[in-house]
Amino acid sequence: MLVVGLTGGIATGKSTVSQRLQSFGLPVVDADVIAREVVAPGTPALAKIVRAFGEDILLPDGALDRPKLGAIVFNDEAQRKVLNGIVHPAVWRAIFWAVATNWLAGKRICVLDVPLLIEGGLYKWVAKVAVVYCSPELQLQRLMKRDGSTVEAAIARRNAQLPISEKVAYADYIVDNSGSHQDLEIQVDGLVRKLYAETGWTWRLSWLMPPVGIMCAAWVLFWNSVKRARRAARKKR
Ligand SMILES: CC(C)(COP(=O)(O)OP(=O)(O)OC[C@H]1O[C@@H](n2cnc3c(N)ncnc32)[C@H](O)[C@@H]1O)[C@@H](O)C(=O)NCCC(=O)NCCS
Numbered sequence: 001m002l003v004v005g006l007t008g009g010i011a012t013g014k015s016t017v018s019q020r021l022q023s024f025g026l027p028v029v030d031a032d033v034i035a036r037e038v039v040a041p042g043t044p045a046l047a048k049i050v051r052a053f054g055e056d057i058l059l060p061d062g063a064l065d066r067p068k069l070g071a072i073v074f075n076d077e078a079q080r081k082v083l084n085g086i087v088h089p090a091v092w093r094a095i096f097w098a099v100a101t102n103w104l105a106g107k108r109i110c111v112l113d114v115p116l117l118i119e120g121g122l123y124k125w126v127a128k129v130a131v132v133y134c135s136p137e138l139q140l141q142r143l144m145k146r147d148g149s150t151v152e153a154a155i156a157r158r159n160a161q162l163p164i165s166e167k168v169a170y171a172d173y174i175v176d177n178s179g180s181h182q183d184l185e186i187q188v189d190g191l192v193r194k195l196y197a198e199t200g201w202t203w204r205l206s207w208l209m210p211p212v213g214i215m216c217a218a219w220v221l222f223w224n225s226v227k228r229a230r231r232a233a234r235k236k237r
């Protein structure tokens with residue numbers, strides 16, 4: 001399976017690209033969605049956030065007050081590091097399991113949509129890196145329009161990441177999103193063709209993965225039951 005890291009700067013168009021990739025049937029693992037799931041009410045990560053940032057960081061219904069936490073961490077690097085230290089390990093773990101699941105399901109390609117792919121070092125673990133690019137000025141305009149944010153808030157968010165001009169240095173593929181939505185679609189279609197060409201012939205063996213996965217799971221269950229039986233026998237003696 002070809003694992004592709006999809007990244008870019010904030011609001012350069014990753015989600016728009018990943019929607020198009022999904023329309024071709026490619027599985028996309030979205031780190032932003034995972035980052036929300038791992039801080040849902042009742043999770044260990046949310047408890048740690050409350051310990052670090054105080055009870056005030058929760059809404060009356062117990063959910064995380066995201067705008068409030070955003071206002072803190074996007075204006076204070078030290079606080080952002082604290083939050084990243086809590087949330088990122090859980091996100092990386094969930095991404096690992098999502099990749100493993102797609103692999104066992106015999107998928108030919110798996111795309112990881114991760115805003116902090118470069119900053120977090122995950123780019124070292126993927127076969128190919130695709131960077132969605134647009135100029136910093138256009139990025140700012142799109143960010144303000146999408147989030148209805150002030151120029152100061154948008155700049156603070158943009159500055160919390162490696163500049164897009166530095167991210168492109170890590171790219172195997174650059175998706176230039178400086179034009180219209182239609183221009184972007186043409187580029188993504190080209191990217192999909194290149195990715196399929198990259199998978200070579202080995203993916204043809206991927207139909208083996210589901211039965212192998214089932215056999216592995218059966219083996220784990222069997223081995224656990226053997227261990228349980230041995231423990232029970234030892235207790236009797
Ligand atoms: C600070 C939080 C609560 C703000 O939530 P909010 O709903 O306003 O933003 P959302 O999560 O939708 O993120 C929007 C974009 O901001 C950027 N961003 C988010 N977190 C970070 C961060 N820690 N550092 C730099 N950029 C970030 C990404 O480009 C992301 O796509 C939230 O972003 C968060 O929990 N961030 C830490 C987890 C993280 O790093 N997520 C990114 C994927 S790993």
Ligand SMILES: Nc1ncnc2c1ncn2[C@@H]1O[C@H](COP(=O)(O)OP(=O)(O)OP(=O)(O)O)[C@@H](O)[C@H]1O
Nearest residue numbers: 009010011012013014015016142146179180181184
């Ligand atoms: N080619 C384009 N022309 C005009 N607007 C665009 C274009 N591509 C994306 N946009 C808009 O720009 C905004 C940001 O795009 P998108 O949400 O896909 O970015 P993102 O990189 O996923 O952002 P984030 O890092 O916050 O997750 C959205 O409102 C989107 O509709």
